[in-house]
Amino acid sequence: MHLNNISHMDYLPDMEIIQSDIMEKVLDYMEAYDADSYTAQDVQRALQKEWLTIEDYGALLSPAALPYLEQMAQKAKQETAKHFGTSVCLFTPLYIANYCENHCVYCGFNCHNHIHRAKLTMDEIEQELQAIAATGLQEILLLTGESRTASSVEYIGEAVKLAARYFRNVGIEIYPLNTEEYRYLNQCGADFVSVYQETYNTDKYEQVHLSGHKRVFPYRFYAQERALQGGMRGVAFGALLGLDNFRKDAFAAGLHAYYTQQKYPQADISFSCPRMRPYINNAENNPNDVHETQLLQVMLAYRLFLPFAGITISTRERAGFRDNVVGMCATKISAGVRTSVGGHEEEQKGDEQFEISDSRSVEEVDAMLRQRGLQPVYIDHVRV
């Protein structure tokens, strides 16, 4: 499906439009955000506060905050302990399909990339679920590429129902849906929705999403709100760091979460912090100016701005980085990860989305957490 003749800011006919002004607020703030305008004093002031203003948050994301990274880390560690104690949640993703109708230039699943495409049958999904459940995990994240045709809402719904038999928590990371479709998946057993905006710069967004439904920026932006209106317990936010100006993107992602939680105060809010990674047929794909230092700065700023929000640390990052950020700012870590379709139980059926940097098993990650004085938590929500 080629949709590059449509405006990236206009909804397509089947896309639900909800009443909200959050996108306008976030984009206005982001537009005005000038990371270079902050001084050391602004950063020091922010570090003295318990609850940060939006301006304080901007200061912590600015280059002026780089010399204060250690202080930010010390404060983040205290905040993380205050809100989460020593708990760190464990989960794993399961890719059930990698068909995709979008042409996103930075992603290994993009529809023009020649990779092995696959979609697991329900029997295959069940085998994968059993293999993962045997590791002791109780939370799973189901993922698909973004293809309504190949991986319909009904197909995902059946997969969620199966997953809910083996796992106490089921999250989904799929293409954005309408409210009623989220409600359906919630009734099937999913209660957490992750949608990443990739970049909040609408011009850049248009340039890197050449075709497919994903090209429509506002429909993606309001996915979290529709999910919450559809009864989901929580939602995750994130920008793909390195795609555009990462400071502006992280600033916008933080505000997106902030305003959404303000409007839906009961919602669980979390962040993911993906950086660009190499993928099949594009070994050069990389996070540009987002090195580990900058990634950590973003994670610490998220923690200090919204100290109650969960932060998930991806297997995109190396073990040494992941081990040190859990308990400091990250509160959730994946383990036993495959980003291919299937591959937990038998041979993988389809190619992976990106290269991972940390292939440790659940047992190994569990041992690492204990050794660091942290408490591995396999279940943190009871669905009643």
Add this chain to the structure above:
Amino acid sequence: MEDKLILGGHTFDSRFILGSGKFSLDLVQAVAEQGGAQIITLALRRANEGGAENIMEYIPDGITLLPNTSGARTAEEALRIARLARAIGCGDFVKVEVIRDSKYLLPDNYETLKATEMLVREGFIVLPYMYPDLNVARALVDAGAAAVMPLAAPIGSNKGLATKEFIQILVDEIDLPIIVDAGIGRPSQACEAMEMGVDAIMANTAIATAGDVKQMASAFKLAIEAGRRGYLAGMGRVLHRQAEASSPLTGFLED
């Protein structure tokens, strides 16, 4: 006369209730021992049913479990979580937590009251966690709560008795045990609450985030005992700095 804490007809020597939600589980037993706690809360959302890490295995013998309904956003959800707790063998005690705010985690008093009414009808011993509001506390008494658990400050904040005046009102007016829950960050704050006449203290973050958790548990035990003894002894006169007026206001009296 023996000084006991009585909750729903059950008698306890210790006035220290230990929260378990923010600990590494293998520390719970040692912390309970050091703190002399006889009641430990248990977040049901963390309790596995046969999973890799079953929190109940870590609860020492002789300890009364106080399952909480954390994660509940409505009275209905609290009721269902409490039933689940009872079904997996946690007993009849339940601490009601109904929270519809993921930022400050402040309890929703309205839903808490509704949940208390429902749970009492099902025979639970109900300890509601609440924002210290006298009217709600009175309604909780009428609903059949076994105690009232007002917060001292936002949960996890370690800010101490930010709601001191309002907790004192509950101590003075409510004829049920008052257990201060949430916000107590230091042993001295626990001691101060006990001096006010509070019946027990619940603490979690203050201990879980301490440098030496066992030692901090022991410090809380001593502080709570000291505060209780001070309260029972009756506070002596505390002199204030202001000078008394030089010409007496009552000098006009003739008899």
